[in-house]
Amino acid sequence: MTxxxxxxxxxxxxxxxxxxxFNSKGIPIYIADIEARKIMQSQEIIEALKVIFGTSIFDGNILIRQKLADIVFNDPEALKRLNGIVHPAVKKHYEDWLLEQDSVPYIVYESAILFENDGYKNFDYIISVTAPVQTRIDRVMDRDAISQEQVQKRVDAQxxxxxxxxxxxFIIENSNLEQAKLKVDQILKILKIKQKES
Structure with missing residues (x-):
């Protein structure tokens, strides 16, 4: 059983x-955010987003992600409505993907909001990755080219x-990547032992 x-x-x-x-160690991974982005390009989801948020967040049929982010990270009710559209579609996609992984001992499902939507209850183990808040803010400012204030709003929403x-x-402290990788290796050893015991 996976x-x-x-x-x-x-x-x-x-x-x-x-x-x-984890993936480099041969473990299949499902990255919810990447899959959600793909799903949000489907016609069905585009139509639903237009009904709720209007056409101003689109350029033709192309979603302007930053415009949508500006809306939902400033309005908890809007974020709830967005999640109500996207999460069920991602859940179904993940369940179909999981059925294909029946020959592996583990899979990893990565999501920023496992706890916020109660999804954590569906997993055998939960791993949280941590880092100092300022480190996280600096990383996102570099990655997304947005202001500290914009990042802080997203941090506060989580x-x-x-x-x-x-x-x-399990907790992985990720200020130093090499040390974080060592922690992953430790966790995999523990899981192997648990698997033998079960």
């Missing part, structure tokens, strides 16, 4: 980098590291 690992962390914590390291840690089986 064990499912939920991997989460705040914006800029480097959780996708950690997910990719759970704190402390809250995530309290509900996680």
């Amino acid at each position: 064990k499912t690992i939920g991997l989460t962390g705040g914006i800029g914590s480097g959780k996708t980098t950690i997910a990719n390291y 759970w704190s590291d402390e809250k995530r840690i309290s509900k996680s089986d």
Whole structure:
């Protein structure tokens, strides 16, 4: 039976980098944000977004992600409506993908909002990736070319590291990537032992 690992962390914590390291160890990964972006290009989702948010967030049929982000990160109700459209579609896509992974011992599902939408309850183990808030802010400012204030709004919209840690089986501190990779290796050894015991 394939064990499912939920991997989460705040914006800029480097959780996708950690997910990719798991992948380099032969573990299939599902990165919810990347899959959501693909799904948001489907005609069905585009039509639903136009109904709720209007056509100003589109250039023709191309979603202007920054315009949508500006709306939803300033309005919790708008974020809820967006999640109500996208999350069910991603959930269905993930469930179909998971059925194809039945020959592997583990998969990793990476998502920023495992706890916020109660998705964490669907996994055998939860790993939280952490990093100091200022490090995370600096990373996102560099990555997305946005202001500190914009990043802070996104940080504030998510759970704190402390809250995530309290509900996680494993923690990976990701200030130093080499040390974070060593922690992944340790976790994989522990999981191997647990698998033999079960």
